[in-house]
Amino acid sequence: MNGNIIIEVKNLKYKYRSVRRIDEKNETSVEYKEALHDINFIVAKGEKISIIGPNGAGKSTLLLNLAGLMEQKSRSGEILISGKILDDKNLYNLRENIGFVFQDPNDQLFSTTVFDDVAFGLINLLNKRKDPRARDKEFIKNAVNESLASVNLFGIENNMPHFLSFGEKKLAALATVLSYSPEILLLDEPSSNMDPKNRGDFIKLIEGLVKTMIIATHDLDFAYEFSDRTIILNKGKIIFDGNTKSILKDKNFLEANNLSLPLMFKNLI
Ligand SMILES: Nc1ncnc2c1ncn2[C@@H]1O[C@H](COP(=O)(O)OP(=O)(O)OP(=O)(O)O)[C@@H](O)[C@H]1O
Ligand SMILES: [Mg+2]
Numbered sequence: 001m002n003g004n005i006i007i008e009v010k011n012l013k014y015k016y017r018s019v020r021r022i023d024e025k026n027e028t029s030v031e032y033k034e035a036l037h038d039i040n041f042i043v044a045k046g047e048k049i050s051i052i053g054p055n056g057a058g059k060s061t062l063l064l065n066l067a068g069l070m071e072q073k074s075r076s077g078e079i080l081i082s083g084k085i086l087d088d089k090n091l092y093n094l095r096e097n098i099g100f101v102f103q104d105p106n107d108q109l110f111s112t113t114v115f116d117d118v119a120f121g122l123i124n125l126l127n128k129r130k131d132p133r134a135r136d137k138e139f140i141k142n143a144v145n146e147s148l149a150s151v152n153l154f155g156i157e158n159n160m161p162h163f164l165s166f167g168e169k170k171l172a173a174l175a176t177v178l179s180y181s182p183e184i185l186l187l188d189e190p191s192s193n194m195d196p197k198n199r200g201d202f203i204k205l206i207e208g209l210v211k212t213m214i215i216a217t218h219d220l221d222f223a224y225e226f227s228d229r230t231i232i233l234n235k236g237k238i239i240f241d242g243n244t245k246s247i248l249k250d251k252n253f254l255e256a257n258n259l260s261l262p263l264m265f266k267n268l269i
Pocket of ligand 1: 016035053056059061
């Protein structure tokens with residue numbers, strides 16, 4: 001393996017199994033929906049990639065698979081993280097290098113305080129490495145406060161996540177992965193619901209992080225600013241993988257795929 005490659009996806013397919021009601025007597029049928037077809041790409045260490053595509057294109061399904069959160073039996077093909085196959089055997093070890101932020105922050109936050117949610121991944125990682133700092137209250141407190149401060153959340157560590165605003169939940173969800181500093185960040189729609197100040201600060205924050213990042217987004221202005229490389233998905237297939245700056249100015253291509261120009265170009269192209 002080339003030492004510079006951190007993620008390899010080879011012929012990845014993923015099928016959802018769903019049960020549908022077929023008549024008034026509540027008869028049901030089981031159906032399979034192939035949400036990803038033959039996905040292939042390679043990510044070099046430190047790359048910043050946007051994944052864009054219309055609703056239902058498969059963006060979340062792809063990120064969930066990369067994070068090892070989808071059942072292995074429903075997929076075929078291979079995902080390699082740092083040269084190791086992401087399977088049930090390697091998952092536990094590979095996960096410590098991956099920070100995944102769900103599209104819906106309610107899927108991420110499960111503790112009774114924001115503090116516990118942000119501390120959770122860090123304490124787990126330190127325990128796994130038998131690092132005594134897992135029990136050092138001062139160390140954990142500083143790390144949690146630093147993560148919360150990096151996403152502009154102050155003084156809410158004792159609040160119940162359930163009662164935060166949706167935008168605050170998105171920021172807290174981000175802090176839960178920043179706290180343990182994984183090498184790979186997979187973020188699903190991170191900027192949605194952020195106010196302009198938080199969105200601007202978030203862009204500055206991730207631009208300053210030396211990490212491999214793959215971000216699914218509908219915010220094409222954000223994609224234009226954040227990433228050199230863009231992958232476009234449509235109907236479960238990669239229909240473009242290349243330079244962000246050229247594809248996000250291609251009005252005809254974007255419109256043919258239910259996308260549109262970034263707002264900054266709307267009246268210019
Ligand atoms: N749990 C599920 N069971 C069955 N089908 C699903 C399930 N989750 C997603 N799908 C289907 O898989 C396809 C891809 O969904 P996915 O959520 O990955 O799209 P997306 O590109 O993230 O969309 P969005 O922009 O709306 O977030 C869609 O057609 C969706 O209906
Ligand atoms: Mg999605």
